Amino acid sequence: MARFSFLIATIWLLAVCAASAQTAFLSAQWPNTDFSKATVDxxxxxxxxxxxxxxxxxxxxxxxxxxxxxxxxxxxxxxxxxxxxxxxxxxxxxxxxxxxxxxxxxxxxxxxxxxxxxxxxxxxxxxxxxxxxxxxxxxxxxxxxxxxxxxxxxxxxxxxxxxxxxxxxxxxxxxxxxxxxxxxxxxxxxxxxxxxxxNAPRQNFNYGTNPYVNYDTSARPFLYDGELPPNGIDPMARVIRVGTRAWSLERLRREKRIRENGVELTWQGDQASALDSRQIGNGRSVGAVRVRDAQGRDVVHDVMFAFAFHAFYPKGTWH
Incomplete structure (x- = not known):
């Protein structure tokens, strides 16, 4: 029992030291940021x-x-x-x-x-x-x-x-x-x-190219260590986030119009993926979306990858 308690104490001390080292490193890089206030690890x-x-x-x-x-x-x-x-x-x-x-x-x-x-x-x-x-x-x-x-x-x-x-x-x-x-x-x-x-922010700059070729058809996200979405959902699938709810873009592609939970999602036709081919304008079609409320007003939403929705809304609702 004493050996187990010592092990727990050692692990806790190592975690505290690691957190302190991380804070010290970040503080050196960002001297004007108040790291005593944080809502995340x-x-x-x-x-x-x-x-x-x-x-x-x-x-x-x-x-x-x-x-x-x-x-x-x-x-x-x-x-x-x-x-x-x-x-x-x-x-x-x-x-x-x-x-x-x-x-x-x-x-x-x-x-x-x-x-x-x-x-x-x-x-x-x-x-x-x-x-x-x-x-x-x-x-x-x-x-x-x-x-x-x-x-x-x-x-x-x-x-x-x-x-x-x-x-x-x-x-x-x-x-x-x-x-x-x-x-x-x-x-x-x-x-x-x-x-x-x-307008182009920089003149004579080669805008229009995608440095993340084939990213949105890759097996998993880049520089991501978190949990993947549940139930076998493709982490790179696009979902339409409204609040803490997400609808599959593929479902909307099939149905063209979805009315649920006080919002209306409508399929708006062709749009190139910015994260597919080297030239953005040649990207495969991923479609476009409008989201409105019952009065026809535009609603705040985002079309994000499924892994990101799960990361930031782990208790969110999947449609």
Missing amino acids: LSEIRSGGPGKDGIPAVDKPTFLVASDERRIGAREPVLTVEISGQRARAYPIRYFMVHEIVNDVIGGVPIAVTFCPLCNSGVVFDRRVAGRPLSFGVSGNLRNSDMVMYDRQTESWWQQAVGEGIVGHFAGRTLRQIPSWMESWVDYRMRNPDGLVL
Whole structure:
């Protein structure tokens, strides 16, 4: 019994030492981040390769009128934001392969448009916390294979897929999500010929290529150590997340329209996968989705990989 107690105490001490070493290492890299405040185990955070701002966010976006843009392939995916009283805006995913975050302002509302290729998670947030506007950068770290963002005001860390502060001054706070959706460039342009589209952040840069060739048909996610989805669900299958519920994109492809739990999901036709072929515009079709409530209003949602839904919503409901 004494030997067993000694073993338990030794394991506990090693765990404490490892956690302390991890905190010391991160503190050296991020001296302005308050690591005494965290809502997650710091051991779950790992480097994605590039360091802080190694993936440069876009802070001064410029736009073109959609009818004037000629560089984007018809089937390429764009993240669309349509706010009443404002011109529609499209953010081509080709740019997020290089930048991952765009800090923008629409109608006086500061927003962060984000896309994590490893989770296929595209989410738009209101950048204000308690009325204070923040600007976001890419930390270079991952948790559950998902981008960890940071705000430049306090250097708190934020989980991109869910918009939650996980480390630092804003740990425990949540960013408000703004309805957005993925669709093909041609569908956006036909609906909004006078709408806006994000201009290339860098001139003469080779945008439009995918560094993650065949990623979304791989056997398992990259840099992911968590549990895989239950019941044999393909971890790389796309699911439509609404709150803590997920619907299979393949089911919607078959049925075209699903009305459940107060929302309506509709199949919107062709769209290229950004994570398939080398040239994004040549990616296989994965389809597009709109999600609305009973009054026909757009609903916050995300089309993410199944493993990511399970990682961040382990008690979520699968449809």
